[in-house]
Amino acid sequence: MKAEVIRGRRVSELTARRWPVAGLTLGLIGLALLLPLPISGSQAQERRIDISARSFEFDPGILRVNRGDTVIIQLQSKDVVHGLYVDGYGVSAQAEPGQPGELRFVADHGRAFRMRCSVPCGSLHPFMIGKLIVGPNLTWLRAVVASLIAAAGSLLTFWRS
Numbered sequence: 001m002k003a004e005v006i007r008g009r010r011v012s013e014l015t016a017r018r019w020p021v022a023g024l025t026l027g028l029i030g031l032a033l034l035l036p037l038p039i040s041g042s043q044a045q046e047r048r049i050d051i052s053a054r055s056f057e058f059d060p061g062i063l064r065v066n067r068g069d070t071v072i073i074q075l076q077s078k079d080v081v082h083g084l085y086v087d088g089y090g091v092s093a094q095a096e097p098g099q100p101g102e103l104r105f106v107a108d109h110g111r112a113f114r115m116r117c118s119v120p121c122g123s124l125h126p127f128m129i130g131k132l133i134v135g136p137n138l139t140w141l142r143a144v145v146a147s148l149i150a151a152a153g154s155l156l157t158f159w160r161s
């Protein structure tokens with residue numbers, strides 16, 4: 001019975017009823033993706049981080065800093081000569097046992113970057129990799145919120161028709 005009623009309705013009428021919800025949904029998705037958030041978290045500060053390198057890993061292997069921080073990494077080696085190169089920032093340091101190296105940069109662009117050993121140090125050298133994460137992962141959060149809104153919006157659109 002219900003199907004007949006829907007079929008009997010004019011298409012333009014259905015479309016007209018869907019438009020407001022679709023528009024609202026798109027608007028909300030746009031907001032979720034683009035709205036400048038008051039970035040929470042601490043103010044930019046100087047972060048001194050000790051990394052110890054040995055074949056074939058960095059410890060700690062994952063660094064988290066806030067955007068804007070001045071990052072000073074002191075690299076120590078426990079065995080042979082190792083290097084540390086930070087992708088995206090183009091800075092590097094070298095260390096050998098007893099002779100630490102240091103590098104410094106301002107974490108002014110967000111996202112995750114690789115840190116790699118920059119001195120061939122053995123068979124697994126290519127896999128001597130760490131990670132630098134700058135800032136809160138807002139992109140991911142925005143994507144999640146946007147897809148939730150999209151899902152809710154399409155449900156609503158079809159329930160109303």
Ligand SMILES: [Cu+2]
Pocket residue numbers: 082083117118119120121122125126128
């Ligand atoms: Cu290496």
